Amino acid sequence: MFIEELTQKISLENNTTEYKGKLDRNNFVGWLKTIAGFANADGGKLFIGVEDKSHKVIGFTRNDVDKERNYFNNQVNEHLTPRPTTKIEFVRYEIKSLERFIICVHVESSPVKPVILKYNNIPAIYMRRDGFTNGATYEEIRQMSLATQNSQFDILPTDEIYNRKDFLDLLDFYAEHNNDKKYTDKALRSLGFYDKDMRLTNGALLFKDGYNGAKTGITCSVFAGFNKGSERIVTINRFHCNIIQSIKNVCDFIYQRMNHSLIKTSTSRINIDAYPKRAVFEGIINAIAHRDYFLDGTQIQVDMFRDRLEISSPGSFYQGSTIGKTYDLSSIISKRRNEVICAVLVDCNVMEAAGTGFDKITEEYSSANENHKPYIFSTSEHFTLVLPDLTFETGITNDNELQLMYTPISKSTEHDDKVLSYCYNQARKAADIAKHIGISDSSYFRKKVLKNLVDQGYLLTSKHSRTNFYKTNTDYVKIQ
Incomplete structure (x- = not known):
């Protein structure tokens, strides 16, 4: 039996049609290229269970066709980003009174391009043209990116x-x-x-x-000191749940662990929370609403230190410039990255129809002194809201240090963050580093602090004459 006997609409392999006898388990990249190529072009159909040259129908049993579909979905989910929209249709037929099936996969042209095929952590972009799937040209990649630069995940x-x-x-x-x-x-x-x-x-x-x-991953941590190089992490919780539960979980995490204080007046006592609950809520809503959900493998990071709370969300401000660090929260204008998510949160009366909600945060801190003013900073990779702890008398400490981001250091010390910050833009001598962070240039400092950072790759070393110089490895340590 030939495929033309089942349907009159079948044509030769072309820009929108291809046939496979079955999905090759040893070379799955070969047929994934076709799916990616269809998605990056005008869409197309992949028939599975049909020989590509003869159009002879091979088909599958009911049990095998289900396995083939599951294998297809698993490989597409794992290797194609963003996942193209597909619709799977089973075409049933009988041969010698036996029930058989072929699979027709309808692949839509992706509204977000390019669709990337990643294998062994190597990304590749393919295009369907002239009945074949080949690597996309520079000009095709450029045109795809320009055409979809305003597309939104949600x-x-x-x-x-x-x-x-x-x-x-x-x-x-x-x-x-x-x-x-x-x-x-x-x-x-x-x-x-x-x-x-x-x-x-x-x-x-x-x-x-x-x-x-x-996609909704959030990690909440409490650190014992003033930075991530502190001696220990007190608590760490990870959440993967729907947006509503995420909001509630993060709020509960912070409310249950933040400090409280009292101010006595001549007539009464005033209770003070480390972080105004309204400011916390607005910060969480903002992080969830404006998160870049296209960025796989990322998470919202909520970090509580002795002097501050940081809420960091993946992605820079949408269609906005990198603003560095600013205390003028009311001046920040951010366009919506996620129309559906933002619209739902507005309907739920927890988000402003216009703006970011930062005005409410500024209002909650209006009576605080200069060392207790909230601020925000944004890079091309993420944006972070910093809320000072109102019960910490001196306000945010070490504000002159760079805000760094790196994976936890084994056998870390309380000096790591200062060292990496001081050496980030310039190579330094050990004696100068010790003086900067306020400790003696001792064997303890050189072995337990500097050597530990060098051994784990966080610091790079070079020697000039007989003097060692140390510089932060920017492959391991990033500025927030």
Whole structure:
């Protein structure tokens, strides 16, 4: 039997059609190229269970066709980013009274391009043209990027179907912040929560009850000292849950662990929280709303130090410049990176329809002195809100040091952060480093601090005459 006997619409292999007898387990990159090429071009169909040259139908049993579909989905999920939208259709037929199936994979042209095929951590971009799949040219990659530079992760459709019963957390959250009003399906539909075919968007999926994917990952840590080079981490919690539960979990984490104090007046006592709850809530909402969900393998980072709270979200301000560090929070204007997520949070009355909500944070700290003023800094990789601890009398310490980001150091000391900051832009002598951080140039300092950082790759060394110089390894340590 030939494929033309099953359908009259089949054509020779061309820009939008290809055939595979089965998915090659030993060379899965070969057929993944086709999927990526279709997604980067005009879309297409891949028929599985059909010989590519003869168009002879091979087919699968009911059990085998299900295994083939699962294998296809697993490899696409693992190796293609962003995941192209596909629809899988089983074509049933009978031969000698035996039931058989072929698979037709419909691949849509991706609204976000290029779709990247990654194997062994090596990325590659492919394009479908003239019936073949080849590496994309520089000009094609450039055109794809320009055409989709304003695309947003959360508006892209998924294969999951909307069911109101799957969003009880969201419905309860909406009622809680809107005087027990009911969140209607019509209101959700108008926001792009799901489309005319009832397919959920990426943003909607992150609100679903029971969601535990990596896209909403948040790590919350409490450090004993003033930086990540402190002697120990007191607590570390990791959350992977829907957006509503994420908000609640992070708020609870901070509220339960922050300090409290009292100020006595002539007539009363005033309770002071380390971090105003309203400021904390606004900071968390902002981090979740403006996070770059395209960045796989990243997470929102919430770090509590002795003098401050830092809330850091992946991605710079959307369509905004890198602002460095600023105390003027009200001057920050950030366009929405995630239309669906932001619209839902606005409807839930926990986010401003315009702006970032930083005005409320500034208001909560309006009576604080200069050492207790919140600030924000942004790079091309992330943006971070810093809330000073109002119960820490001297305010934020070591403010002249660079804000660094690096993985935890084995056998770390309280001096590591200062050393790496001081040596970040210039190579330094051991004696100068010791003087800068306020300790003696002792054998302890050279062996336990400098040598430990060198041995683990955080510091690089060079020798001039008989003197060793130390410089921070910027492959291991980044400025926040």
